[in-house]
Amino acid sequence: MLKDRLSPADEAARDREMQETLAACPRILDLIARGPQGAPDAEAAIYLRSPLDPNPVVISNDHLMGCIKAAETYFRKLGIGKDDAVAVLLPACPATVVAIFGAAACGVAEPLNLLFTREAIVAQLNAINAKLLLAPPPGMPGGLYERVEGLQREVPSLKRIVIVPLDGSIAFDGEVLQPDPAWRDDYGKSKDMSEADRVAVMLPTGGTTGHPKVARLTNRAMVASTVSSRMALDFHRGERAMITMPLFHVGGLFCTTANSLAAGTTMVIPGPAGARDPALVRHFWQIIEKYRINIAGNVPTILGALADIPVADSDISTLRVTATGASICPPEIERRYLATWGGPCIQQLYGMTELAGAITHDVHGVKPRAESVGTRNPLVELAILDGGKLHTGPWPSPVGELLTRGPQVFAGYVDKKQTEEAFRDGWLRTGDICRIDADGFVYIMGRAKDVIIRGGHNIDPRAIEDAALAFPGVALAAAVGRPDTYAGEVPMLFVSAQPGTHIDPNALAAFVQDNILEPPARPRVVSVIPEMPVTPVGKIFKPKLREIAAGEAARELLALEGLSGEVSVDAITDPSRGLYLSVSAPPDKAEKAERLLKKFPVKVELRP
Numbered sequence: 001m002l003k004d005r006l007s008p009a010d011e012a013a014r015d016r017e018m019q020e021t022l023a024a025c026p027r028i029l030d031l032i033a034r035g036p037q038g039a040p041d042a043e044a045a046i047y048l049r050s051p052l053d054p055n056p057v058v059i060s061n062d063h064l065m066g067c068i069k070a071a072e073t074y075f076r077k078l079g080i081g082k083d084d085a086v087a088v089l090l091p092a093c094p095a096t097v098v099a100i101f102g103a104a105a106c107g108v109a110e111p112l113n114l115l116f117t118r119e120a121i122v123a124q125l126n127a128i129n130a131k132l133l134l135a136p137p138p139g140m141p142g143g144l145y146e147r148v149e150g151l152q153r154e155v156p157s158l159k160r161i162v163i164v165p166l167d168g169s170i171a172f173d174g175e176v177l178q179p180d181p182a183w184r185d186d187y188g189k190s191k192d193m194s195e196a197d198r199v200a201v202m203l204p205t206g207g208t209t210g211h212p213k214v215a216r217l218t219n220r221a222m223v224a225s226t227v228s229s230r231m232a233l234d235f236h237r238g239e240r241a242m243i244t245m246p247l248f249h250v251g252g253l254f255c256t257t258a259n260s261l262a263a264g265t266t267m268v269i270p271g272p273a274g275a276r277d278p279a280l281v282r283h284f285w286q287i288i289e290k291y292r293i294n295i296a297g298n299v300p301t302i303l304g305a306l307a308d309i310p311v312a313d314s315d316i317s318t319l320r321v322t323a324t325g326a327s328i329c330p331p332e333i334e335r336r337y338l339a340t341w342g343g344p345c346i347q348q349l350y351g352m353t354e355l356a357g358a359i360t361h362d363v364h365g366v367k368p369r370a371e372s373v374g375t376r377n378p379l380v381e382l383a384i385l386d387g388g389k390l391h392t393g394p395w396p397s398p399v400g401e402l403l404t405r406g407p408q409v410f411a412g413y414v415d416k417k418q419t420e421e422a423f424r425d426g427w428l429r430t431g432d433i434c435r436i437d438a439d440g441f442v443y444i445m446g447r448a449k450d451v452i453i454r455g456g457h458n459i460d461p462r463a464i465e466d467a468a469l470a471f472p473g474v475a476l477a478a479a480v481g482r483p484d485t486y487a488g489e490v491p492m493l494f495v496s497a498q499p500g501t502h503i504d505p506n507a508l509a510a511f512v513q514d515n516i517l518e519p520p521a522r523p524r525v526v527s528v529i530p531e532m533p534v535t536p537v538g539k540i541f542k543p544k545l546r547e548i549a550a551g552e553a554a555r556e557l558l559a560l561e562g563l564s565g566e567v568s569v570d571a572i573t574d575p576s577r578g579l580y581l582s583v584s585a586p587p588d589k590a591e592k593a594e595r596l597l598k599k600f601p602v603k604v605e606l607r608p
Contacts, residue, residue: 035264036061057168066179071102225357
């Protein structure tokens with residue numbers, strides 16, 4: 001029977017276990033060695049080169065850890081020291097796991113977003129002064145090698161591009177790595193506590209070409225995050241976890257991959273594209289059955305897609321945990337997914353790149369609370385900032401911005417100015433509007449920057465989105481602010497349909513109007529779009545929707561003044577400047593167009 005909450009004794013025991021683990025594991029390598037040390041011959045990873053691969057690659061714990069040690073030696077021979085960065089532009093496969101942790105053992109690993117443009121990659125590598133870049137061979141799907149070929153000319157610090165295969169073998173530039181048994185005498189045995197404060201991984205977290213924002217993660221932060229997820233989701237030896245999140249994301253790298261290794265749970269990697277592969281979504285339940293998966297995690301958008309895939313005659317009785325993160329799972333998507341899966345609940349976690357993973361979890365054995373993201377992880381401190389006052393408990397709290405401190409918190413960004421802006425008196429500002437109930441359960445009310453402000457009235461977009469998701473046939477919903485000359489901005493709703501479903505925009509608009517009690521929150525415009533824009537990890541990408549909304553509003557205003565035929569306008573989001581309107585107009589119309597568009601609370605820039 002599930003508990004209603006953790007008792008004070010439970011929380012104290014979890015805190016003690018975390019303290020003991022941090023003391024015993026100064027490096028992330030010390031933690032991930034724990035599972036392999038206990039069962040060196042057990043399966044570490046099962047790698048499917050495609051979701052229906054009939055002959056997957058199986059790698060033992062001893063082999064994988066030995067290859068990580070061999071990778072560390074390889075990097076050291078190329079001159080990689082503790083402060084040197086190794087960038088990794090690789091999809092999920094065994095060689096990627098080896099490359100990241102091998103680089104973290106001797107230097108600093110930076111897994112890169114696979115959707116970065118060449119310009120964004122150049123900006124990232126120059127920001128961290130990368131010495132090495134690991135990339136797939138030429139001619140592979142996605143053209144990653146072609147995107148970085150000859151990059152040394154644009155990145156002065158870059159000494160070499162190392163080619164890494166995606167076929168399940170573990171090799172660097174054609175040199176097959178031979179497992180080094182010395183891992184057993186090193187990983188898991190460190191007594192150097194200074195390693196805990198060493199930055200061993202960096203992850204991009206915002207900004208691309210203009211002004212990259214790169215989070216610096218210490219060994220301590222990574223260990224704390226990984227242990228928290230293991231404790232909350234009850235990863236343990238003898239089970240299998242499906243890895244579908246990319247390894248350039250904390251959810252894929254620490255909450256699942258490092259977590260699996262540390263616990264002795266076998267990783268099943270169902271193809272290099274992960275959940276972005278439509279074939280994986282189509283055959284998800286068959287893969288669960290074939291590989292007897294016990295733990296699976298996906299972002300809410302993917303859970304929504306899986307809800308539409310019939311289980312049919314697949315035996316999925318082994319699946320005991322479905323976890324979700326990266327964004328809050330809307331109640332309607334949760335309802336649909338649970339109806340398809342048949343499991344008891346979805347376990348929500350909440351975190352961010354700057355926390356190396358999660359700081360709250362729905363905990364195994366504790367009944368989740370509707371729309372909550374669980375309770376604090378061990379040694380995590382939470383606070384609510386409301387009206388300039390910091391509330392640190394006892395709970396319940398008022399609604400305000402969530403702040404946190406503890407071992408999971410990162411060491412700051414590469415850019416020190418960005419770091420200063422991220423903290424308030426030693427507390428990391430999350431930017432999320434939250435409340436904490438009397439039992440310590442955390443509820444995310446929205447992003448501070450996602451709040452729609454209509455004539456001074458703050459509107460939570462989730463209320464609009466939840467109403468839309470209750471309409472038959474709606475798969476995904478997102479509400480953003482649309483510039484308005486009178487109110488500043490008004491809500492605009494975007495939805496995409498479930499497969500094979502047609503949505504009548506007028507019927508949807510009427511439904512939403514009837515189901516939102518707060519008049520200012522009722523959307524001014526409802527748009528049904530063929531496909532919802534998402535980030536590489538599957539979160540709805542609201543900046544793109546804001547661009548669409550702003551562009552439509554600007555063109556509508558110009559049309560009212562008879563300028564639509566002569567003036568063109570594009571809405572653009574720049575990492576350092578935010579959203580702005582880029583306007584092209586004849587000289588005799590430019591001043592009028594600029595004056596009109598400046599009625600919006602959006603920057604306007606005239607193109608020459």
